[in-house]
Amino acid sequence: MKKIYFLALGALLSISHAQLIVSEKIYQQMDAREKPRALMKSQNAISQDSYIYTVAGSRDFKSGKNFQVKKIDNFHRFTVSKKNRKNRSIASEDEMRVRAMDDIKAVLPKDVADSCAITSVGYEYEQRDSNKPRVVGSMVMAHRKLDGIPVRGSSYVLMSYDSTGNLSYMDVQWDKYNKVPANSTMEKTKRNKIHREEFSELVESISQHLKKNELRGSLDNSIQTLVSFENENGEIVLYPSVTFIGQYSSNDSDESIPMTFDIPTDASLTPNNRAIVSK
Amino acid sequence: MHKLTFLLLILSFAIVNAKDSNYPSKFSVITYTVGNYGLNSMGEPWRSNNSLRNDAADSLVSSFENNITTYYPGTRFGTPKKYKDAAVTRSRFTSNESNNYNFVYYSGHGNVNRITMYPDQERVYNTDKRFGGKTYWVMIKSCLVFRNGEADQDPWFNGVHSILGYSSLSYTHADQVQIKVRCGINGLAYCTRTQTRSTVFVERDFATNWIKEKQTILDAYINAVYKWSFEAFGFGIEPKIVYRYGYVDGKFFDPWEEKFESSIQKPVFRNAGEYTGIGSRWCTMGTPEYE
Structure with missing residues (x-):
């Protein structure tokens, strides 16, 4: 017997998107990352340098x-x-x-x-x-x-x-990485907007895939990570990212299979062309 | 002087090769994989399909062949036999054909004490098939066949040294949804996630670990499952090996630690009284599932 996919929003606090349920927790985490708590008056704003990591072979x-x-x-x-x-x-x-x-x-x-x-x-x-x-x-x-x-x-x-x-x-x-100072080429508001757009596209893409394969799934949590991506030049780079964690199963089974997806929080970072340290 | 030199050369050649003298003189593999279960008698799809099961068999055979021909050139690698999908029937699997092959591999659906053939509802239970003849090792890539506390492993044995399988659910999986994200200056370019992961690498790495790297059959298996099921995808899983143990030619034999280079080239422990007992080993990774 097929299960019902669309659940009441109330107690579950989740958003349903066809075959995929996205936990409200994920949107709360997104909000928190975009709007960190304001500094107290006694604290000085600290300039935070940005870095990316480029692969420099294997250790x-x-x-x-x-x-x-x-x-x-x-x-x-x-x-x-x-x-x-x-x-x-x-x-x-x-x-x-x-x-x-x-x-x-x-x-x-x-x-x-x-x-x-x-x-x-x-x-x-x-x-x-x-x-x-x-x-x-x-x-x-x-x-x-x-x-x-x-x-x-x-x-x-x-x-x-x-x-x-x-x-x-x-x-x-063990990969070897060069830690490279980098600058964002997009203003923060725009970066956040793109990140949310990428996430919406991801949700749609997963939903379509689940529907096509008669599966159902959920995205339940997210964590901050560094994730390797291949850029337009074919280089492997670690970007600051968010990893979304969920699971899926077939319509007639409770067997859960983990799934994870990664979206950069700032893939507009481009190097200052000066590697400072290899790791 | 020349005679002495010649004798010394012969002696050194014999010493160099003495280490390898226990390796198998030949090795053969047969695979049965059901990637597509087709429709049941009512015309409905009755089990989930996954073509990766067939890919896993190809990965295993290819890795066996590459590693044996490279590192054991004195071992004759027999022509492998592969049955897929509709060819994997109960009558074929339970026939004596598999007895002619040293390594038997099955991938498809399964449950406690049974595996699932093609077509509809065709199953092979532990009491239907006894691995023996020239079959010394078996790998069953299915869920739950050797579930702890429930499975009855012994009926499968008629001379086979050990059977690799799972106590928990097992998975056949590869990265499926590839996404591109905007990156670069002003986000005008696209980046793609770089990892290529697939559980078919379990079979590939198992053969490399066992043949080339001379690990025990259990270490070879657990290492491969750990990397390409648990580490790659986070699947909680319980790989397991089952066997009879006892004395072979006066020497204690615990099949979980059998190495390819010194493997026994005959059936063992076929009859009651020939072995001390039945045993198993398993590794619990993450939080395995059983339903």
């Missing part, structure tokens, strides 16, 4: 005292020595996050380690016959932050812990 890594590094396709695999292992077990999620960051700092160069943020911890289980399952390993994923903002590009760190609770291997894919 290379070398073997170290306790690990071997091998380049595989577009990432590096760090295989950790089994010597001098600590006697410990697989721990709780919070403890694994701490342990993973410690291992990242011990193995990876400081500038890479300082840009890592643990984003997920998964566990590996074993079951024999009718015995209870037991934890035999863990996988930890870290992603990248630049100036404290999550990066949606191709950089990641995937760590595998074995049953001894020690790091077994680590896969690292």
Whole structure:
């Protein structure tokens, strides 16, 4: 039985657009970004420089005292020595996050380690016959932050812990970026207007796609990110963006599939032609 | 002096190649994928379709072939067999044909203890098909077949070393909606989002991890699923391996850690009394779904 797509606006506080429901929360977040709280009189307005990040190739890594590094396709695999292992077990999620960051700092160069943020911890289980399952390993994923903002590009760190609770291997894919001072070429009001127009076009495009494929979906939340786009010159650039997060499912199923979309908040930024630091 | 040099050369050649002497002398793969389920007996579409399932099989076979022919030139790569869509019937899948291939791959809809064939309502249950003969490894890309706490894995076994699958829902997916955004000076140009992501890279990377990078079959699988289902798309998921374990030729064998370069080239644990027990391993990534 097909479900009804258009829901009462009241308690749900959402806006329906054919197959896609957009949460009111997203528009509230958009408003907040466009109109940050006014500074108190005692505060001085601080000039904020703008930057974009241009891709400058992939970071290379070398073997170290306790690990071997091998380049595989577009990432590096760090295989950790089994010597001098600590006697410990697989721990709780919070403890694994701490342990993973410690291992990242011990193995990876400081500038890479300082840009890592643990984003997920998964566990590996074993079951024999009718015995209870037991934890035999863990996988930890870290992603990248630049100036404290999550990066949606191709950089990641995937760590595998074995049953001894020690790091077994680590896969690292890490782009090199040049941080480039940039100027907006559009006034803020116009940038905000374009961002909202892009969002409306996105909603329409997703709705059409969902309708064509007999799906239904929702956009539920948004966060600020740095996202890689290819510009008109074929260059890969990280722009300050908003990532919209939602889900979709088929009309006769409750199975939800995540979906994310990215729209720059200021893609009019153009470099001052002076790279100040590589990251 | 020349005789001594010749003998030394022979000896060094033998030492160099001793490491590789356990790798398979041949390898073959057969795939069954249903990307399009067609219409049911009432003329209605009865399951969702996804052509990526067929692409995933192509990705797996291609990666197997590239990696084996490059890194194991002494292994003869057999002509792969691929069945798609309407050719994937219950009678074909349950026949003994798959016993002639070392690696069997299925992608399509599934549920606890069963997978779904073509056409309407044709299903293969765990009691309908026992993998054996020359089949040593199987990968089932379907939802829930080995759901924790509900599945009965053992009937699938008749000599196969291990079966890779999922305890949770699994996904076949690629970036679908490509958008362009305005950018550049005064926003007069257009930029496009750069990432190319697809779950078919799971099959590609699994083969590379296992063959070229010499990982255990489970590590190879989990690594690939983690990167191209969980990291790429955020799908909560539970990849799983199931097996019988015990002693082979006096040595303990836990199939989850089997490596391609030293894999056993015969069926194992076919009959009761030949193995110690049944086992499984799985990895929980994110928040898997089961309904």
